[in-house]
Amino acid sequence: MGRTATIDEGELVARLGEAFRQFGYEGATLTLLAKVTGLQKASLYHRFPGGKEQMAREVLDNAQAWITAHILDPLRGPGEPSARVAAMVRQVDEFYRGGRLPCLLNVLASGESMQGPFATDIKAMMEAWIGALSAVAIDAGCDKRRARGRAERFIALLEGSLVVSRGLGTVQPFRDVLKGAALELLGDQRSSRDS
Amino acid sequence: MGRTATIDEGELVARLGEAFRQFGYEGATLTLLAKVTGLQKASLYHRFPGGKEQMAREVLDNAQAWITAHILDPLRGPGEPSARVAAMVRQVDEFYRGGRLPCLLNVLASGESMQGPFATDIKAMMEAWIGALSAVAIDAGCDKRRARGRAERFIALLEGSLVVSRGLGTVQPFRDVLKGAALELLGDQRSSRDS
DNA sequence: GTCTATAGGAAGATAGAC
DNA sequence: GTCTATCTTCCTATAGAC
Known part of the structure; x- marks a missing residue:
């Protein structure tokens, strides 16, 4: 409608996120970020007065919201554990583009950014994910300790793959891990072939 | 003995390697590299005329040699699979400083450097490692397909942890993966408790 | 809200003395 | 073989017109 050719906010953050994941925090220069978003550097600063760090933070917040809504909530929600x-x-397959896109948590935990500005959020996200995975394993009959172990292990397997x-x-490798997810998390419940 | 205060070649590459692993390729600036080695930038260029890229390459070569000698060869060598x-x-525990130091293969596969100058070496190193792990699994009675699967899976688990x-x-998480390595690679041979 | 243009500084890399 | 000093390029960030 009668609007100027301005880029959609969600799309903007999504493009920034892809760039950070592909090139890393220091590797994603403002010139590159301007290119992938189709905006000029000054326009990026208009939307993110905090500069690159704010861009990465909003990308991280966005990822957290997406993961919570699309992955963690369904994981805790109703239904059979295996269906969840x-x-x-x-959703994980989509989030990582079938294994072609690195994990933001891996990429932003590099270098100075580690004990730096993102460490707290990264830790919180990992723990939330592990918690949700634990919950589904518990629902499948695991005791708490074992459930937590399986959850941590699955996240490691996913990141590593x-x-x-x-x-x-x-x-x-990524595909294999996704294929074995149910077995990994819920244990052998006669729902999978050997592997 | 009657020598000027020059830094040992091995120590030099080791320090560079630590810096790359902690800060990533783009995060490891020449100013930082000069600081951690105790040399001036010009001195680094004297030893590595190819600049930062050559430094990273020699670090990678060095890691490859170390891993081959200390990890891969013993893995293929004689002895009981479980002892190997x-x-x-x-050795892995030492190489990753008990889990405190990131993997060079992860760190150098970021950004442009991916399809860039290190991709071939990284792939070769991963495949060599997977091959050696497969060998030991085969010696423990696995068929080839399953051995390869376990090897790939273990590397993913290690990187992810x-x-x-x-x-x-x-x-x-790193400690847990090391503790479960034998079970993971050789299968349940009544040599481990549950976990 | 987007642009062109540019400031100011840090990055990678070199020159040349010792 | 190491240093100080410097070059050039690129990066982050800002100013100000439209």
Whole structure:
């Protein structure tokens, strides 16, 4: 409608997020961020007066909201544990573009940014994810300790599979982890073939 | 003895490696690299005419040599599979400083450097590691397909546990993966408690 | 709210003395 | 082989017109 050719806010943050994930925090220069968003540097500063750090923070907040809504809530919600895990798998596959896009939590935990501005959010996100995975494992009959172990282990497996996929140049490791998610989290409940 | 106060070559590359692992390729500025080595920038360029990229490459080569000698060879060498895995675990623990130091393969696969100058070496190193792990699993009675799967899975678990350890601010996930390495790679051979 | 233009500084890399 | 001093380029950030 009678509007000037301005970029949508959600799309803007999404593009910034992709750039940070692909190139890392220091690797994502403002010139690059301007290019991928189609805006000029000054326009980016108009929307993010805090500069690059604010951009990364909003990307992180956005990811947290998306993950909470699309992954964590369904994971805790009603339904059979195996169905909930299957739903998570679909969303995770989308979130990581089938294994082609690195994890923001990995990328932003590098360098100075570690004990720096993002550490708290990263830790909170990981713990929220582990908590939700624990919950579904508990619903499947695990005791708390074992559930927590499986959850941590699955997150590690997921993050690691992204690293290995990138290193080997094939998304197969990522796919394998997604395929084995139910078995990994819920244990052997006669719902999977051997692997 | 009658020598000027010049830094040892091995120590030099080791310090550079630590810096790259902690701060990433773009995060490790020449000013920082000069600081951690105790040399001036010009001195670094004297030893590495190719600049930062050459430094990273030599760090990578050095890591490859160390891993081959201390981890891969013993893994293939003689001895009981479980003893070989135990030996690997000790060396891996040292290599990653008990889980406190990120993996070079993860850190250098970021950004442009991905399809860039290090991709080939990173892939080769991962495949060498996976190959050696497969070998020990085969010696423990696995068929080839399953051995390869376990090896890939273990590398992912290891890489991911470093990411999670960094994110959560505790090396416990890394420790857990090392503790479960034998079970993970060799299967349940009545040599481990449940976990 | 977006742009062009530019300030100010840090980055990678070199020159040349010792 | 290491240093001080410097070059050039790129980066983050801002000023100000439209």
